[in-house]
Amino acid sequence: MRESGWELHARSGRAVxxxxxxxxxxxxxxxxxxxxVEALHEWAHVAEAxxxxxTAAADRELISQRGRQLAMRLAAETGGQVGYLDxxxxxxxxxGRPRPAPPHRFAVPVPAxxxxxxxxxxxxxxIVGAIATVTLxxxxxxxxxxxxxxxxxxxxxxxxxxxxxxxxxxxxAVWRWVAYGTAAGIVLAxxxxxxSLLGPTLPHV
Numbered sequence: 001m002r003e004s005g006w007e008l009h010a011r012s013g014r015a016v017x018x019x020x021x022x023x024x025x026x027x028x029x030x031x032x033x034x035x036x037v038e039a040l041h042e043w044a045h046v047a048e049a050x051x052x053x054x055t056a057a058a059d060r061e062l063i064s065q066r067g068r069q070l071a072m073r074l075a076a077e078t079g080g081q082v083g084y085l086d087x088x089x090x091x092x093x094x095x096g097r098p099r100p101a102p103p104h105r106f107a108v109p110v111p112a113x114x115x116x117x118x119x120x121x122x123x124x125x126x127i128v129g130a131i132a133t134v135t136l137x138x139x140x141x142x143x144x145x146x147x148x149x150x151x152x153x154x155x156x157x158x159x160x161x162x163x164x165x166x167x168x169x170x171x172x173a174v175w176r177w178v179a180y181g182t183a184a185g186i187v188l189a190x191x192x193x194x195x196s197l198l199g200p201t202l203p204h205v
Contacts, residue, residue, distance in 0.1 A: 007083035007092070008040070008071050013048040015040035017074075032077055040070055047087040060088050071095045125181035132185025137192050144193075155193070159186050 006017040006025075015037075017025045027037045047063050049055075055063075064086050071084035075096030084093045136158060143151040162182055169179035 006074070006078065007085055008067070008074060009085045010044035010047045010067070010087040013045045015044040027074075032074075036070070036073055036077065040074075043067055043070055044087070051087060064088055068093070068095065121177040121180075124177040125184065128178050128181025129185040129188065132182050133188040133192065136186065136189035140189070140193055141196070151193075155190065162186065 006019050009016050009018050015027055017027055017030070019025075027040050043063070043066050047067065050060055050063050067086060068084055071082050071093075072095055075082040078096075081094055081096045084095050085091075086093070136155065140151045140155055143154055166179040166183050169175040172179075
């Protein structure tokens, strides 16, 4: 028998298994060893006699311990948790470990967390950053020959256009490396352009 949720009771000198307070089953009707069923009924008969007679406290404790031992055997046979209602004290104990609930068939499995691919990711970021830097520098220097203001406006427009994509892509597994490379390329392009603008003004030694 591989069922759990039963409670072991002693009623009218017989051992019974109760579930949901309305389902009462004789242990002999379940797939339990004959020796266990016989021991359960013997314990229930002794407990009933002790309940009706003036039994010594030590004997009552032995009967309670015997009931717990049988409940432990019952829990081992059922493979789950069994309730034990002490017929002398009226105390209900839970014996054994509850079986884990089966996974819901529609439950979505949670994938295991994968390690961060720093090597390939940094390579992708480097390539994307180099392309972004070279492209912006070439375009901006070409526009700077026409108008410095136009070159600055174009750089600002490019940075503003890429900003939302970079912000959204920073948490996506693959695209975050492209976002990092694009952001780094824009920053490097601005540094190169600033240095190129400051270059002619630096004093020659």
